[in-house]
Amino acid sequence: GAVVSQHPSWVICKSGTSVKIECRSLDFQATTMFWYRQFPKQSLMLMATSNEGSKATYEQGVEKDKFLINHASLTLSTLTVTSAHPEDSSFYICSAAGLAEYNEQFFGPGTRLTVL
């Protein structure tokens, strides 16, 4: 199956700093990438959808100026959490969809962010 990597797998940062998370599709070209956030014992919450070369589409309630998404190529998307606060601490997961049989999403391993 398709492989999606995420880096870093975990990060601890101080309040007020910015954190960048990378999502790469390793063996296929992802026409669309998705960013999710998941709090403990809760389901996935879609934050934004991004297509290569265009602006991301953010879900209602997600601040686009706080969560900057760049989808520079068909294999790389980045999420930058700007001026992070403790309430931003969560599990951030990206997924990529290409031309798979069912156009299913392939998920990265996730990034656990802890803001002190």
Place this chain on the structure above:
Amino acid sequence: GQNIDQPTEMTATEGAIVQINCTYQTSGFNGLFWYQQHAGEAPTFLSYNVLDGLEEKGRFSSFLSRSKGYSYLLLKELQMKDSASYLCAVKDSNYQLIWGAGTKLIIKP
């Protein structure tokens, strides 16, 4: 609004069979997915149904009835490693994936 319902938690015994149900109400339908998510890990794709009927894949099978807005995931010969959350997701008319809250499956020896 759009809604996907699945039980919050289920318990089953190793070696047994368990059925996890999912009902949905969405604006349009372009397929239903089941994903498995182990604690602390990202989801992995299990199955996809777009037509009515049963799709079998090894120990796992997934069923869909579009007229009833209903699907189930059937897990046979349960193993301890099947302990995980199982997420039902429906692709709506805009091809946006709507996620259920997930069913936590606990397998007991």
